[in-house]
Amino acid sequence: MRGRPRKLQLPERLRWNHNEWYRRRLLRQLPSGAGSALDVGCGLGDLARSIRADEVTAIDASARMIERAGATSDRVRWIHGDVLTHDLERYDVVTAEASLHHLPLREGLARLAALTKPGGTLVVVGLYLTATWTDRAVELVALPANAVVGLAKAVRGTGGSPHDPEMPVVTTAPTLPEIRAAAAEIVPGARIRRHVFWRYSLVWRAPEVH
Numbered sequence: 240m241r242g243r244p245r246k247l248q249l250p251e252r253l254r255w256n257h258n259e260w261y262r263r264r265l266l267r268q269l270p271s272g273a274g275s276a277l278d279v280g281c282g283l284g285d286l287a288r289s290i291r292a293d294e295v296t297a298i299d300a301s302a303r304m305i306e307r308a309g310a311t312s313d314r315v316r317w318i319h320g321d322v323l324t325h326d327l328e329r330y331d332v333v334t335a336e337a338s339l340h341h342l343p344l345r346e347g348l349a350r351l352a353a354l355t356k357p358g359g360t361l362v363v364v365g366l367y368l369t370a371t372w373t374d375r376a377v378e379l380v381a382l383p384a385n386a387v388v389g390l391a392k393a394v395r396g397t398g399g400s401p402h403d404p405e406m407p408v409v410t411t412a413p414t415l416p417e418i419r420a421a422a423a424e425i426v427p428g429a430r431i432r433r434h435v436f437w438r439y440s441l442v443w444r445a446p447e448v449h
Contacts, residue, residue, distance in 0.1 A: 280338020284308030
């Protein structure tokens with residue numbers, strides 16, 4: 240039975256950004272000295288500005304997000320467009336932070352893989368839908384831990400709303416079994432890990448061409 244996306248009813252001062260929590264983990268998966276990088280669904284550009292590569296490109300379907308992100312840095316090439324159809328190059332690094340669930344899963348994952356150069360790295364940190372007994376068991380840990388982290392951040396003054404009010408929001412996501420099945424076909428060999436706060440990570444090294 241499929242689950243439903245969760246909406247945690249925490250006080251505003253206890254809410255915090257789960258994507259930011261896992262961003263360091265995502266960045267650690269990236270190779271040093273990459274020539275080119277693409278961040279998909281960049282939003283306000285926090286991840287794109289943190290990627291170390293000679294050339295960083297960021298794309299988002301929201302013109303308003305790109306306008307605001309572009310005002311923060313001229314080091315990144317900001318693109319307003321649909322990643323599925325926009326004319327893009329291939330990159331040494333492709334990242335997607337909480338954006339793959341905005342796309343059809345298989346089509347989106349295939350597009351990300353196609354944008355990754357041979358020998359390049361694709362890293363996804365995404366949302367998954369609570370659907371299995373294992374998911375619910377993990378959630379028993381996640382719910383109190385989420386409140387504890389939110390309280391600690393509130394005490395330190397580093398909490399706040401996890402989403403910008405102009406950020407596009409979707410109310411569904413694929414399940415982890417669906418993600419694993421799609422990855423097995425499209426990016427075989429990818430490492431997929433479940434994380435506590437309703438996130439998973441996918442890391443794939445594109446095969447070298449011989």
